[in-house]
Amino acid sequence: MSEHLKTNNALIKWIDHRLPVFSMMNETMIDYPAPKNLNYWWNFGSLAGFALVVMIVTGIVLAMQYTAHVDYAFNSVERIMRDVNGGWLIRYIHMNMASFFFIVVFIHMFRGLYYGSYKAPREILWMLGVVILLLMMATAFMGYVLPWGQMSFWGATVITNLFSAIPVFGEAIVVWLWGGFSVDNPTLNRFFALHYLLPFVIVGVVVVHLWALHRFGSNNPLGIEANGQQDKIPFHPYYTVKDAFGVGVFLLAFSGFLFFAPNFLGHPDNYIPANPLVTPAHIVPEWYFLPFYAILRSIPDKLLGVVAMFASIGILFILPWLDRSPVRSAKFRPVYKWFFWLFFANCILLGWVGQEAAEGLPLILGRLATAWYFIHFLVVLPLLGVMERPKPLPVSISEPVLSGGGGLAAAAAKPMEKA
């Protein structure tokens, strides 16, 4: 192991011989070979890791000042905003980074969909990512309950009630989740405990996600395996500097919201203390749940609605086996490319429907969009795998990247670069 580690430091050598932690860091973050043609869409994985760390650090600081009790939670958050030194900054970072974490992860996933990163041999890598998404959603939902505003309370009431749709045991499960007969102090307490726990579970799954990633290395925009060393570059300094630049751009966009519109992505009703006797006119989840909320509401049957909502994420687990095309990248899949963008637009549409009242045009569009969401996975992808004629693949990563002409493969790949 340690033969790759170049150091003259005797202490490091001594430690590394007994605990090869420096060798491991060297192999995973410095010498780690990555395809040389990764584009900026590959920045979003490291950005997601960055967001996770920011969430955990700010969250731990907030937990030192927060009181998880129905009588004090709302005011303890306001004390953080008003009286704790820098409290407003920490709290606004935590609040807005939650949204940005989802933006980053959604982009990361759409990148995976576009370039076929879920295909063999990276199926488990992809599935671990879906597990991370589910954990993030649970964590975000419980975090939104903690300030104990009107949306916290009513959002918690609506979402926990979804479990009552489970036949026979539904009611009992909901009472068990609440720790009582309504959303109340026991609910708030357990949500706080779990909201503190789950991020560390996410860290654990992220480690396994990276482990699976490093087994075969990153996919790349061409979707072909790297052919030996000429197609690869060491992670450091190439991707460390590129990822650092990505973090800079990300922080610029984030700062725009953080400092100049920190409540833009939130809901005004959550600045009203929770009141079980007054229902808000519109109970709307956070924006990142809207597409899933739209799927839930577009199905008139409660149980089927809940099933469809969970299935919309569950279906991602079997995606590697639904998409039968041997070609990964949409660059070489002329028909899939169009369906990808259609699917993307469909997700945006679902998000819009999710914040509208479930009646009239939004309801109809929501039903169509929900149907399309599942048709895309269950019908379009399996059929495309058989019917689509992919464009010829380049022979290697180096050829289309390096040469301006010449080889057959490069000539074939060149016009597609524009896409």
Added chain:
Amino acid sequence: MKKFVLTAAAAAVTLGLGIGAASAAEALKAPSKTWSFSGVFGTYDQAQLQRGYQVYKQVCSSCHGMDLIAFRNLADLGYNEDELKAIAAEYEVTDGPDEFGDMFDRPARLSDYFPSPFANAQAAAAANGGAAPPDLSLVAKARVGGPDYLYALLTGYEDDVSEEVLQQIFETETHKREVQYAAAMEAYEVRLAKYQEKVKTDPTAKEPAMPEDPGPVESVEDLGLPDTASFNAYFPGYGIAMAPPLSEDIVEYADGTPATLSNLSADVSAFMMWAAEPTMDQRKQMGIKVILFLLVFTGILYAAKRKCWADVH
């Protein structure tokens, strides 16, 4: 208990799945106004906040509490410590228990929070026709439109809004009623046809009642607001329990600013915005510095990236 859980579950799911029934209570969208604190470089105007505090103290505070604001916080408005102590000392707060176990009243100190106008929520509700006036500490962040909405609301009573605004509301409401009436008539026709069929065999069948044409909305009276409510163009449903609180010269400004309705409303809305977001000035100033730093830092990283990658492409 089980029944309660079932009902709660049913209610919540109906809420979750059937949102939108509440959209009947719409109101006009508050027009956006230019504030001293608007935009990236906007900051609070201390003189305006002081005037707004005066309006709150002399008018609003008789019904609305501001539980999250302490007298020490008013330093943000530009008062010095002696002035703050004098402001606080005008209030009596209950403290204790003392060494004999008795509660006692004393003048407020800087660390005390604004005293509530009512002993508790029940007392507040009882004194205000059943609905407790909301606390104003966070109201500027707890309403869609924020300070724009508050200003629009305070200047949105019947005598103060323009004829244009009234006409706009009347037209929307008339249209809404026409749509509802048409739907009701359609349903009536169906029921009538059924009745005419049924009455042939069963003479005791009841003839359905014809829906009444609500007619157009041509005046505030036509809106049919409850007697206890005042018309307000910007309040959801147009009927607000709060009677017009402000009027010209209700307050005599210490700095000589004319106490027009517009000034009173703008000043107190700005004050409420400050109360909801006292760290806004600090936040924006920090934001400008952070963004300038990030622009340079990211620029350097980009240059480093370009240089580092020069040999790859």
